[in-house]
Amino acid sequence: MFGGRRTHRQSYDGVVVAAPVTVPYERYSIRSAQWWIGRALAEILGRCGLRKADVDGFSVASFTMGPDSAAGLTQHFGISPRWLDQTPFGGASGIIALRRAARAVQSKDADFVICIAGDTNSIHSFRQMLPKFTRFTQDAVYPYGGAGPNGSFAMLTDHYMRRFGARREDFGKLCIAQRENARRFPHALIRKPLSMDDYLSARPIASPLALFDCVMPCAGAEAFVVTRHDVAASLKLPAARLLATIERHNAFTEDPIQSRGGWAMDSDELWAMAGITSDDVDFVQTYDDYPVISMMQFEDFGFCAKGEGPDFVRQHSFTTDGSFPHNTSGGQLSGGQAGAAGGSLGLVEAIRQVTGQPIGATVAGARVGLVSGFGMINYDRGISSSAAILAGLAT
């Protein structure tokens, strides 16, 4: 929107996403972020049959690679890209990296961009990151109980439950379905069966949240390649088309507490750009560090109206063979949250599903998928939201 007029957005014609890589997660690691990102780079080069000298564009997201920036990594890794990016948007980073890289390859500023998100996790690193996460966190959040994101999402969940009548069982249903999906995904860190009793009687963390509502921080990396159709074909890479993307920061400042994300502001544009409706997607990968935010996304993307999330959950099943396949690799809640890689987990899984190369369970006939990102609890809410729609080449 400029001067009151929304300008027409160019399509992503010719842009494809390929080479989905998940470096298997570990709860704690004695390695650095550089090691995890480097391991993802090696894996993706091997997958594409390329050498370091071929690295053309490079994009990275990480909380724990400090004091390095993307520039420092190029020397450490011995690569010489002509296009370099870094996306410091937490869980929104993966899709934001994708949409920037898409325009770069479309305009031929680069032909081939490797996007990696990765973090390490030592015993104390998560706890040490929290007090200085952002300025508002430092001044106005962390001193209030030192609970990190658990405390922030506890309050959003408390408010959402009272306002829209969600029950703990509704959130439990999402968590249990994701665990079912994770049981068939070998890289998921938590694969033990989860019953509703287990969920409801779990150790309290910050009311109304209990243990299985909260992601587990871990070490790991996710990576993918953004390129043009012709380049992917020459490398013989199975690839997915990029139909549409959105990103938004600090939306709906008038809401006294977050009951919708920035997606609600932009999802109409997302569907219009993709030329499809919410009925046309075969699966959805929501950003899911806490189940309440998945429920809000069902509403914000228009699968149901605002406030109908709890009913929507009661009416659907969310396993890969369910009526609404959701977080098909187990999501972060069962897979673990490898820092910024959490923002690429769903994207990488979506590429696997629409290109027919799943590691875990397949969504039968999956051609089109929606994937979202959400990042940066700055003060009282998540600030950054993003989403993309991918489709298999055959469609």
Added chain:
Amino acid sequence: MTPRLQKPRHKSPVERTQQLPLLPSGRSRTAQGLTAAAARGEFALQVCRQCHTVQYPPRDVCSDCPSIDLVWQLVDDRGTLIAATDIAISNEVYFRERAPWRTGIVTMDCGPAVLAHLHRECRPECRVKLTLKLDRLGQGVMVALPIEDTVNMADDPLLREHSCDPKFRRMLITDGDSPVAQALAAKALQAGAELVLVGVANNWRPSAAREALGTMEGVELVPLDVTDYRSVEDLADQIGARVDILVNTAEYVRPGGSSHGRDMQRIRESMDVNYFGLARLAQCFGPAMRGRAADRANSACAWVNLLSVYALANLAPFGTFSESKAAAYSLSHALRGEMQSHGIRVINIFPGPIDDEWHQTLPAPKVAPSAVASAIIKALQDGVEDVYVGDIARDLFARWRDDPKALEREGAM
């Protein structure tokens, strides 16, 4: 209704004294405005001078218009609690030990949403009032309270943690001859203090106040002369581990300035009591109090200095007195730095001229000793850090904040 605080049981001498874990204390410079307001017991937020939007969290650019012209001012403290959580698992030892720790989001009538610590009687969807309190390490934090005072409200662990309430605590008043001491001992006992120890120097001068103190139930006279290091040290060895609140009332008040007559004796004695006396107390009592800052519900919690508003600007007829109080004022800042990081609050009381024998010739208004005593008790209960007692003190502080140079020229009357 808050459950009534029970008197802490007697502690076995072999039990380990619980230590105060660190609290998150990193803040931006701008956020120190919250601490400044909390130290005075005020509720102030930044307000944009251009568009009048009330701001929170503290920021450098208006949340609404492009202005950077934000000023701290008193604002309406009321709001509605719209979300709450009981934190069972914290990343910080302090909160873990005190779990469940209750926090929530309050939408304020004046605009912003504020994440605050919650008094146990604050319920979601209900009206609350916000206050700014100093936490155990001296940082200003938001605390939401029920909109009307409730029964035993101050006994809530949260308020207990963010105040220095004398209830069930033991207080040492360093000089029983001070006109403030008698009223203070009585009011401390009324406020629920367990025991009031009152220091008396080996003084040939008879004192009716001292005699009256000796007959009060709950008061124990102890030998203490702040001008004698041995005396201070001996008493600290005996009772240092039993002092939860120390109030230094020892002061030497005489008229006269630095160039009045050839009277170095007066200058030396002023410093000996008003400055060195405080230094001796800090040396001998500081370490023991720091070690007991988390010693159950009646932990050591506060160090109170009876200063004078003339520590800020010299009152010429009492020049030497003002100078020695300025020295003590400076010492109090160093002491605050050393004590607050261990959980002991240093409270400075700045009265105007006290209505006593040495201020006889000064015109009204003067502050009654009992008013100073009340101000000390209230400062402890509210958990504030700086208190200006009486009209003169408040007037002088306002002039000092406005322009110290102008105050210097117009004179501190």
